[in-house]
Amino acid sequence: MIRILDEKEIRQLVSLDLSVVDAIETGFSELAKGNALVPPIMMIPVPEKKGEVDIKSAYIKGIDQLAIKVASGFFENSRLDLPSQSGQMLVLSAETGFLQGVLLDNGYLTQVRTAAAGAVAAKYLAPQTADAVGVIGSGVQARFQIEALHLIRSFFTVHMFSLDADDLKDRYVSDMQRRLPDVTVVKAPSLEAVVRESSVVVTTTPARSGFLKADWLHPGLHITSMGSDTEEKQELEAEVLTRADLVVCDLKAQSVRLGELRSAVEQGLMPADAPVVELGAIVNKKAPGRTADDQITVCDLTGVGVQDTMIAIKTLALAEKRGIGRVIS
Amino acid sequence: MIRILDEKEIRQLVSLDLSVVDAIETGFSELAKGNALVPPIMMIPVPEKKGEVDIKSAYIKGIDQLAIKVASGFFENSRLDLPSQSGQMLVLSAETGFLQGVLLDNGYLTQVRTAAAGAVAAKYLAPQTADAVGVIGSGVQARFQIEALHLIRSFFTVHMFSLDADDLKDRYVSDMQRRLPDVTVVKAPSLEAVVRESSVVVTTTPARSGFLKADWLHPGLHITSMGSDTEEKQELEAEVLTRADLVVCDLKAQSVRLGELRSAVEQGLMPADAPVVELGAIVNKKAPGRTADDQITVCDLTGVGVQDTMIAIKTLALAEKRGIGRVIS
CATH class of the missing domain: 3.40.50.720 (NAD(P)-binding Rossmann-like Domain)
Structure with missing residues (x-):
């Protein structure tokens, strides 16, 4: 079962508050305890467009999901009157590797988790x-x-x-x-x-x-x-x-x-x-x-990828609890 | 506009044939010409479950989309009577970095592009x-x-x-x-x-x-x-x-x-x-x-990521042409 959330739904579910700050703080705590496996950031350059796609992730031991965040920065987008930044996150089960959530947040969750840090x-x-x-x-x-x-x-x-x-x-x-x-x-x-x-x-x-x-x-x-x-x-x-x-x-x-x-x-x-x-x-x-x-x-x-994993998991859990989003089985 | 395709739709659109072999051959050709930027594979280990999530990608110069492939291998899934392999691909515009397609193929496209190689x-x-x-x-x-x-x-x-x-x-x-x-x-x-x-x-x-x-x-x-x-x-x-x-x-x-x-x-x-x-x-x-x-x-x-980029782009193009999949604007 895969739950797909769009930006509007995500903004309804998550805002910058102390519960998000707590989640991000937990992420940093686990990172410092050595409980997080954080691979180096994957960078896909698109030099012709002064663009780059960066991928961050982290698996945190004891947490049964992990997130993969794909973030784009294309600095000629302003010429097209488009934002330079965009992004989305995938939530996978850390038990089976199966996809569980697609968060089409257009980078909103990155903004929130960065501020929470x-x-x-x-x-x-x-x-x-x-x-x-x-x-x-x-x-x-x-x-x-x-x-x-x-x-x-x-x-x-x-x-x-x-x-x-x-x-x-x-x-x-x-x-x-x-x-x-x-x-x-x-x-x-x-x-x-x-x-x-x-x-x-x-x-x-x-x-x-x-x-x-x-x-x-x-x-x-x-x-x-x-x-x-x-x-x-x-x-x-x-x-x-x-x-x-x-x-x-x-x-x-x-x-x-x-x-x-x-x-x-x-x-x-x-x-x-x-x-x-x-x-x-x-x-x-x-x-x-x-x-x-x-x-x-x-x-x-x-x-750090732990921030992405923490906020993505929180978002998906709230969506499941409230029955928000499209579900593909 | 983001088009989301499930495995059934993808299987209807793409099968192992000479057109797919041609696309993969083109990917290898561009790779050898030095036209592909292929970052090292990102590996997220989940040792507790003998699992690993691997991410592959490639940007090919002159091609206006790129794909990111997330593939899971969790070797204790058989205990749960689940397949050990799963996966999906994202297609991004290489012009703007924006997400254009989510291919929920459960690893099918990886099977096809691997065979095509x-x-x-x-x-x-x-x-x-x-x-x-x-x-x-x-x-x-x-x-x-x-x-x-x-x-x-x-x-x-x-x-x-x-x-x-x-x-x-x-x-x-x-x-x-x-x-x-x-x-x-x-x-x-x-x-x-x-x-x-x-x-x-x-x-x-x-x-x-x-x-x-x-x-x-x-x-x-x-x-x-x-x-x-x-x-x-x-x-x-x-x-x-x-x-x-x-x-x-x-x-x-x-x-x-x-x-x-x-x-x-x-x-x-x-x-x-x-x-x-x-x-x-x-x-x-x-x-x-x-x-x-x-x-x-x-x-x-x-x-190689070029294979994923080539087959993902082909799949999304066919879906657009035939109007298949769910579209989120």
């Missing part, structure tokens, strides 16, 4: 008091990450900076004002202003050089950098990592190759075997998170 | 006259491979040997007699008898040691070995490869790791950079196939 990072690394927070970028993740942070910390102001056009930035402000009515969202005059004014900063860009400078760091700051997920991308100046008191990542093997650790290691500022902590180890209390209000902490998120 | 191998490597042919194994591929061979060469006798139970072997004989009424299918008394009596032998087993011995080779023999596709499997004694006049494989990078070349290289009988010919190079006339009736030729097939 930001919430997990904030839970363990953000200072307890964070009146003002910041975001770099004004796209979908800039929205989701601030919503995720709001599940974890109370704040009153969001400072946003983006290189996007004014209308996109204005839309971000009005969208976020509507979603978080108690919070004031302001367009910051500069990158530096966002960092200087905020206790927590989330970077959500496809930047290819470290725009966030180490000189702007201040005691008590937490940074979550979720933009870099390829060998070309980078958001944080490499010195940010050496200046921080604690550097955390989701999966070190990926962060060193595709995330913010890459540039620090390539520039010789960190050894490849630097004592970087994985987020799940903190969840499992095998390593400390933030231990003092004045620490500077950084979390680099590249996106 | 055997037909391509036979076309270029089997002796022109092959009155008697042989098959090792009595499963689904033992059926498909003989049907594929029959598209390419006229033969009158099939010698079959298998370690399966008698009832399975009898069913093979009666099935094949029905499918190929002009051919006599006989149970051979031994492995050796199959090889000695046949001009073409196809091995279709999950064996883990080289059961087909070099001592049994005779002038004019062609062997297609399609069973080995993991680091543990092997069907041909390594000396078979060194004794043959011509050794061909589908993709050298896979054959050295997962196919029959592995054991020969590991035993030091062949260098890892041995001059092994890829099937597509013969298709493209960049290398000769069989050039004399008395040559001994071997083709090792591990299964």
Whole structure:
């Protein structure tokens, strides 16, 4: 029996809330316990269209399903007035290998699970008091990450900076004002202003050089950098990592190759075997998170297959419970 | 627009015929021309269930779709009276990355494209006259491979040997007699008898040691070995490869790791950079196939993503043309 869900159905079933954050936190916990088998990301390049299809997956011992996520990024789609990102997930039985669910989410679940990872990072690394927070970028993740942070910390102001056009930035402000009515969202005059004014900063860009400078760091700051997920991308100046008191990542093997650790290691500022902590180890209390209000902490998120498996399983279970979707026997 | 096809619909649309063989041959040709981007196979192990999910894909330049094939092998399923193999394919636009088709074929298309590769191998490597042919194994591929061979060469006798139970072997004989009424299918008394009596032998087993011995080779023999596709499997004694006049494989990078070349290289009988010919190079006339009736030729097939992309695209195109399947917009 195969259940097929479309994006509308999936959006009805799953939204960014604490139950999703819990599921993603469990995924990181299992990963750090060594209970997850995470193959390297499969990348199918389509150079003629500046496109790439990436496949992520993870089998988590003791969980009777696994997911395979297929995510496309085609950067000439904007010429066709189409989104560059798309994607879907398959859920397979980990008992028999049989297909059980097809989640035609158009990448929505990736957005939610990525934001939920930001919430997990904030839970363990953000200072307890964070009146003002910041975001770099004004796209979908800039929205989701601030919503995720709001599940974890109370704040009153969001400072946003983006290189996007004014209308996109204005839309971000009005969208976020509507979603978080108690919070004031302001367009910051500069990158530096966002960092200087905020206790927590989330970077959500496809930047290819470290725009966030180490000189702007201040005691008590937490940074979550979720933009870099390829060998070309980078958001944080490499010195940010050496200046921080604690550097955390989701999966070190990926962060060193595709995330913010890459540039620090390539520039010789960190050894490849630097004592970087994985987020799940903190969840499992095998390593400390933030231990003092004045620490500077950084979390680099590249996106791990365990997140996809956790959110896909949750989605399919909710659909089964509520009888939603088309069933093919 | 996403078109979803179930196994029954797919079986109505696609069967093993010369048009499928042509499509697979084109795939090998493009592969050998360097026009295919074939990422390494992604393997998700589920050791608790002796299971594994493998993902294959290929983007072929100039073709506007690509496929992703997810294939499961769970070897404890027989305890549940379920088949160990299952699978499905996704078809994505190579223009935009968007999903266009979900082929719920339960592994049927893999069976067809694997057999079609055997037909391509036979076309270029089997002796022109092959009155008697042989098959090792009595499963689904033992059926498909003989049907594929029959598209390419006229033969009158099939010698079959298998370690399966008698009832399975009898069913093979009666099935094949029905499918190929002009051919006599006989149970051979031994492995050796199959090889000695046949001009073409196809091995279709999950064996883990080289059961087909070099001592049994005779002038004019062609062997297609399609069973080995993991680091543990092997069907041909390594000396078979060194004794043959011509050794061909589908993709050298896979054959050295997962196919029959592995054991020969590991035993030091062949260098890892041995001059092994890829099937597509013969298709493209960049290398000769069989050039004399008395040559001994071997083709090792591990299964390449280009085959999956070619057959999946063909299936979806036929479904669109005939308006078959469920469409989700």
